Amino acid sequence: MRVAKQKLLIVEDDEGVQSQLEWAFGIYDVAVASDRKSALAAVRTHKPAVVTLDLGLPPDPDGATEGLAILREIMAISPETKVIVASGHGARESAQTAIATGAFDFYAKPIIIADLRLIVARAFHIHTLEAENLTTPRAAAAAAGIITGSAEMMEVLRTIDKVADAEATVMLLGASGTGKELLAKAIHTKSARRDKSFVAINCAAIPDTLIEAELFGHERGAFTGAIKSTVGKIELAAGGTLFLDEIGDVPAATQVKLLRFLQERVIERVGGRKVIPIDARVITATHQNLPRMMEEGQFREDLYFRIAEVIISVPTLxxxxxxxxxxxxxxxxxxxxxxxxxxxxxxxxxxxxxxxxxxxxxxxxxxxxxxxxxxxxxxxxxxxxxxxxxxAALPVARAQLRVAREQADRAAITGALAANNGNMSATARDLDISRPMLYDLMNAYGIPKG
CATH class of the missing domain: 1.10.8.60 (Helicase, Ruva Protein; domain 3)
Structure with missing residues (x-):
C-alpha cells in the first residue's frame, strides 16, 4: 500500500520562487498560496504539517507586517503546524519576531535549497514525533492515567501490569514530584480491589506524636482531646489499598506496630484492647535510601523486607x-x-x-x-x-539537546547505510526520504559516501 505524502504548504507570491520550491520539495504533497486569503484557506483545507512562509508579501512586500499577520492567524487556527518563515537579507529582527510569535524556524533569502531542505525535513520530523506522542503513548497508558511516551516510564507501566493482581507489597522508589501516588492508584485500579477504597497518607506530613493515631485510629479518652472513637487510615482501607507515602519518615515506635499489622493483618486502636482484623493491600513510597537508614538504625530491617517484596524505581522527569x-x-x-x-x-x-x-x-x-x-x-x-x-544557562542546554538530536540523526543514517550495504536508494527508502535529501543530510553531518 502506497504511503500518503506529507503535506507542505508554500506561501510565496513570486511565481518563479514558487516553481523552484515546488520542484525542490517534490517528495512532499505541495500546495501553494500567494496571499493571506488563499494561505488561510489552504491551512483549513489541507491541514499541512509544515508551512514555508515569505514574510514579505503584498501589500507590504518590503516589510513583514503581512507575513507576520498570516503567521499569527495560522498559529491561531493550527498551533501544531510548523511554520518556517523567509526574510530578506539583514531582516533578522523580523525573523526573531516571527519566532517569538510561534514560527518553528527561519531562513534568509536568497534561498539555499540544501539548507531549506534540512529545515523542512526537521520540521516534519518534529511534527511527526509530537503527533505520535499525543496519541500512541496516551492510549497505551490511559488505563493507568499516566501521560508518557518514554521507554523508561512505559517499562514502569509494564511492571505495574504484572504486579497489580498480586497481593505482594509494592515499594515505589523515586524523587519527590515523580508521580508515585498516581502510580500507586494505577496499581489499585488495575487490581481486583479496584471497587474498594484507595486510602493514601503522607507519613512525612504528620507529626510523630499523631501518626500512630492517624494510622490505627484511637478510642475515646486515649489521649487529651480524644473526645470520641476514631477509625484510622488502615481500617478505612479494609478490602482496598493503603498507600503509605514517605514510609521512611515513620517513627520507630510506629514501625513496630506497622510490622505487626503486615505480619498478622490485625490492628489495635490507640487506647483500645480489641484486636481488629484488616484485609488491605499495602503500597509504600519513599525518596529516601532505606538500606542506608537500616545501617544507621533508623529503619527496621524486618519491616523493610515486609514492604519491599516488589520494588519499582520511578524515573525522574x-x-x-x-x-x-x-x-x-x-x-x-x-x-x-x-x-x-x-x-x-x-x-x-x-x-x-x-x-x-x-x-x-x-x-x-x-x-x-x-x-x-x-x-x-x-x-x-x-x-x-x-x-x-x-x-542564562539554557542556551548551553539547548545546544546540548541539538547535538543529541544530530547524533541520533547521524546514527539513523549510518545504521541504514550499513543495513543496505551502502545502497543509497535503499537507504533513502528505509529512512522515508528522497535520495537528494539523503545526500544533503550526509553532507551536513559529514557522513562519507561509500
Missing part, C-alpha cells in the same frame, strides 16, 4: 525522554478544557526550554510552571519567559 513537552501540552490542554486560559500552544523557544530544562522538581514543577504561564501569557502562544525558563 529528566530521565523520561520527550515526556516534559508531552506533559506540558497535556497540562495546557487541561487548563484550556477548563476555560482557564486563552493560550493555545507553546512557542518554539518555550518547547526548547521545556525539553532542555533539568526539572529538579519533576512533574510537579512542570505542572506549576505551566499553570503560572497560563496566567502570565499575554498572547495565545506561551513563551519561555511566561514559563520563567529564560535562564
Amino acid at each position: 529528566a530521565e523520561r525522554d520527550g515526556d516534559a513537552v508531552l506533559l506540558a501540552r497535556h497540562f495546557l490542554q487541561r487548563y484550556r478544557d477548563a476555560k482557564r486560559t486563552k493560550a493555545k500552544g507553546f512557542t518554539p523557544d518555550a518547547l526548547a526550554a521545556i525539553a532542555a530544562w533539568p526539572w529538579t522538581g519533576n512533574v510537579r514543577e512542570l505542572e506549576n510552571r505551566v499553570k503560572r504561564a497560563t496566567i502570565m501569557a499575554d498572547d495565545f502562544m506561551i513563551t519561555a519567559k511566561d514559563l520563567d525558563l529564560d535562564d
Whole structure:
C-alpha cells in the first residue's frame, strides 16, 4: 500500500520562487498560496504539517507586517503546524519576531535549497514525533492515567501490569514530584480491589506524636482531646489499598506496630484492647535510601523486607525522554478544557526550554510552571519567559539537546547505510526520504559516501 505524502504548504507570491520550491520539495504533497486569503484557506483545507512562509508579501512586500499577520492567524487556527518563515537579507529582527510569535524556524533569502531542505525535513520530523506522542503513548497508558511516551516510564507501566493482581507489597522508589501516588492508584485500579477504597497518607506530613493515631485510629479518652472513637487510615482501607507515602519518615515506635499489622493483618486502636482484623493491600513510597537508614538504625530491617517484596524505581522527569513537552501540552490542554486560559500552544523557544530544562522538581514543577504561564501569557502562544525558563544557562542546554538530536540523526543514517550495504536508494527508502535529501543530510553531518 502506497504511503500518503506529507503535506507542505508554500506561501510565496513570486511565481518563479514558487516553481523552484515546488520542484525542490517534490517528495512532499505541495500546495501553494500567494496571499493571506488563499494561505488561510489552504491551512483549513489541507491541514499541512509544515508551512514555508515569505514574510514579505503584498501589500507590504518590503516589510513583514503581512507575513507576520498570516503567521499569527495560522498559529491561531493550527498551533501544531510548523511554520518556517523567509526574510530578506539583514531582516533578522523580523525573523526573531516571527519566532517569538510561534514560527518553528527561519531562513534568509536568497534561498539555499540544501539548507531549506534540512529545515523542512526537521520540521516534519518534529511534527511527526509530537503527533505520535499525543496519541500512541496516551492510549497505551490511559488505563493507568499516566501521560508518557518514554521507554523508561512505559517499562514502569509494564511492571505495574504484572504486579497489580498480586497481593505482594509494592515499594515505589523515586524523587519527590515523580508521580508515585498516581502510580500507586494505577496499581489499585488495575487490581481486583479496584471497587474498594484507595486510602493514601503522607507519613512525612504528620507529626510523630499523631501518626500512630492517624494510622490505627484511637478510642475515646486515649489521649487529651480524644473526645470520641476514631477509625484510622488502615481500617478505612479494609478490602482496598493503603498507600503509605514517605514510609521512611515513620517513627520507630510506629514501625513496630506497622510490622505487626503486615505480619498478622490485625490492628489495635490507640487506647483500645480489641484486636481488629484488616484485609488491605499495602503500597509504600519513599525518596529516601532505606538500606542506608537500616545501617544507621533508623529503619527496621524486618519491616523493610515486609514492604519491599516488589520494588519499582520511578524515573525522574529528566530521565523520561520527550515526556516534559508531552506533559506540558497535556497540562495546557487541561487548563484550556477548563476555560482557564486563552493560550493555545507553546512557542518554539518555550518547547526548547521545556525539553532542555533539568526539572529538579519533576512533574510537579512542570505542572506549576505551566499553570503560572497560563496566567502570565499575554498572547495565545506561551513563551519561555511566561514559563520563567529564560535562564542564562539554557542556551548551553539547548545546544546540548541539538547535538543529541544530530547524533541520533547521524546514527539513523549510518545504521541504514550499513543495513543496505551502502545502497543509497535503499537507504533513502528505509529512512522515508528522497535520495537528494539523503545526500544533503550526509553532507551536513559529514557522513562519507561509500
